[in-house]
Every structure is written in structure tokens, then in C-alpha cells.
Amino acid sequence: MSETSTEQPAAAPAGAASTDAPVIIRTVHLKKEYDRKGVITQALRGVDMTIHSSEFIAVMGPSGSGKSTFFNMIGGLDSPSSGRVFIDEVDVAQLSAGELAFLRCRKIGYIFQSYNLIQYQTALENVTTPMAFAGVDPDEARRRGMELLDLVGLKDRWFHRPIEMSGGQQQRVAIARSLANNPMILLADEPTANLDLRTGQEVLNILQRVNEEKQVTIICATHDHRMLSICDRLIWIRDGGIERIARRDEVNIEVGAIEGEEDE
Ligand SMILES: Nc1ncnc2c1ncn2[C@@H]1O[C@H](COP(=O)(O)OP(=O)(O)O)[C@@H](O)[C@H]1O
Numbered sequence: 380m381s382e383t384s385t386e387q388p389a390a391a392p393a394g395a396a397s398t399d400a401p402v403i404i405r406t407v408h409l410k411k412e413y414d415r416k417g418v419i420t421q422a423l424r425g426v427d428m429t430i431h432s433s434e435f436i437a438v439m440g441p442s443g444s445g446k447s448t449f450f451n452m453i454g455g456l457d458s459p460s461s462g463r464v465f466i467d468e469v470d471v472a473q474l475s476a477g478e479l480a481f482l483r484c485r486k487i488g489y490i491f492q493s494y495n496l497i498q499y500q501t502a503l504e505n506v507t508t509p510m511a512f513a514g515v516d517p518d519e520a521r522r523r524g525m526e527l528l529d530l531v532g533l534k535d536r537w538f539h540r541p542i543e544m545s546g547g548q549q550q551r552v553a554i555a556r557s558l559a560n561n562p563m564i565l566l567a568d569e570p571t572a573n574l575d576l577r578t579g580q581e582v583l584n585i586l587q588r589v590n591e592e593k594q595v596t597i598i599c600a601t602h603d604h605r606m607l608s609i610c611d612r613l614i615w616i617r618d619g620g621i622e623r624i625a626r627r628d629e630v631n632i633e634v635g636a637i638e639g640e641e642d643e
């Protein structure tokens with residue numbers, strides 16, 4: 380892969396994880412085709428990827444490259460045309476409807492670019508709703524909801540509704556909600572795309588803290604360069620395929636290459 384490096388000792392192979400933690404997500408030749416009125420789009424063309432527990436992975440790539448499709452597949456939100464997704468070494472396609480619902484509700488947390496909060500609910504209700512689905516006792520849900528809002532710095536916004544909060548505050552509620560049922564995986568699809576620089580930085584800091592303190596595996600699609608300073612590995616997706624995988628330490632020595640990735 381790297382043709383010019385002379386002084387770098389050959390340690391782990393390029394792009395390999397720097398952890399020996401167990402594998403938590405594995406995709407095997409994952410393909411997704413969309414058929415819209417006879418127009419076929421190959422959104423994923425056979426993606427093989429292995430992600431380890433507690434890794435923080437940034438997924439980069441231009442719009443339309445397949446990032447969200449990749450998310451939907453590993454998050455069990457949509458099914459692949461072919462290929463397999465293993466979560467915790469369980470083949471997602473083999474799960475019953477009930478088991479899949481359990482996976483989505485209890486094991487994976489989701490954060491989207493547009494926050495996707497329930498508008499008529501307060502911040503606290505937005506955070507406790509997934510706990511209600513999981514059968515958590517209401518008093519316990521309320522206590523944990525307050526704790527999570529505190530974690531994301533919204534102690535004083537428990538009873539605000541989304542319309543009464545800034546974008547950054549809404550995204551922080553969405554992060555608290557994603558953690559409601561102590562997921563092992565957090566999927567974030569361009570979480571800072573709608574935020575100004577400073578607010579985006581706050582959101583990244585929270586994600587970093589969640590990763591470090593709670594050991595949650597995070598997979599984050601992003602165009603945000605600052606992700607470079609917090610993620611463990613980066614995956615570049617282009618035209619539905621993996622263009623490159625690199626550890627952060629492999630990228631820091633060639634930041635110029637990253638700058639080029641910004642263009643779309
Ligand atoms: N529901 C859909 N129906 C048809 N085409 C889709 C659908 N969702 C995504 N696509 C197409 O699949 C490709 C990958 O899209 P997406 O995964 O959303 O990319 P990204 O998140 O990187 O911007 C694009 O060409 C997009 O137009």
C-alpha cells in the first residue's frame with residue numbers, strides 16, 4: 380500500500396486495528412442495490428470490514444458514496460441485497476423480528492444528522508422513551524434520563540422541547556437518547572454536519588468521552604476533519620467500496636492526503 384515509507388518499522392499491517400479486543404461487527408461481502416423505477420444503484424459493492432469492541436471508527440467519503448447505506452446495514456435498519464452482517468458474531472439475517480427489534484433497541488444507539496427528536500416530547504421524555512420500549516421502570520428511566528442529560532451537559536434543559544433548543548442542544552439530547560439502553564455500539568451518521576464549528580466540537584468531545592468512559596464502539600460517518608484527532612481508524616468509502624482503511628497514527632504523518640479528501 381505505502382510505496383515510499385523507508386523509516387517506518389513494519390508493525391501492524393496498514394489499516395489493521397491496534398486493539399486485540401473481540402470483534403463486534405463484521406461485514407462479509409456486503410452488497411446493496413437500490414431499484415427505483417427500474418434504475419439500479421449499486422450503493423455497496425461488496426464491503427468486507429471488521430470492527431473491534433471499543434473502537435472509534437470514522438467513515439469518510441463524498442456524498443452518495445454509500446456511508447448511510449453501510450450504516451443502515453450494520454444497524455439492522457435495512458437488509459443487504461447479498462452478503463452478511465455479524466454483530467457480536469451473530470448473523471443479523473438469522474434473527475427473528477423480535478430479536479432484531481431487541482438488537483435495535485438495546486444493543487445499538489443511533490444518532491442522525493437531523494437529530495430526529497420527537498417534537499412534542501421534552502428532552503427528558505425523548506431520552507426515556509427508548510427505555511420505556513425496553514421495559515425499564517418509569518422512575519428508574521427518569522433517573523437515568525436525567526443522568527444522561529447531565530452527561531451531555533444539559534442538566535438545565537430536562538423539560539425543554541426540541542423547538543426551544545439550539546441545534547447543538549438537540550444533538551446532545553439525541554446522544555443522550557442513543558445511550559438510553561446502554562448500547563454496545565453507537566452509529567452516528569454525520570452528527571456534526573448541521574452544526575457550527577464550536578457546537579460540532581462539543582458534540583465530538585461528548586462522543587470521545589462516551590467512547591473512552593463507557594467503552595462504547597462508535598462508528599461515525601463524517602466530513603469533519605477534527606474526527607482525525609479522536610478516532611482510532613478511518614475508512615474511506617467511494618462508489619460503494621472501501622477505498623482505504625488506516626489507523627489514526629498512519630494518517631497523522633500524511634495530513635496532506637486527508638486535506639484532499641475534503642473535496643466532493
Ligand atoms: N432508498 C434509496 N433508493 C434508491 N437509491 C438510494 C436510496 N438510498 C440511497 N440511494 C443511493 O445509493 C447511493 C449511496 O447513498 P448513501 O448511502 O445515502 O450515500 P452517503 O451517505 O455516502 O451520502 C447514492 O447513489 C444514493 O442516491
Ligand SMILES: [Mg+2]
Binds near residue numbers: 446447568
Ligand atoms: Mg449519508
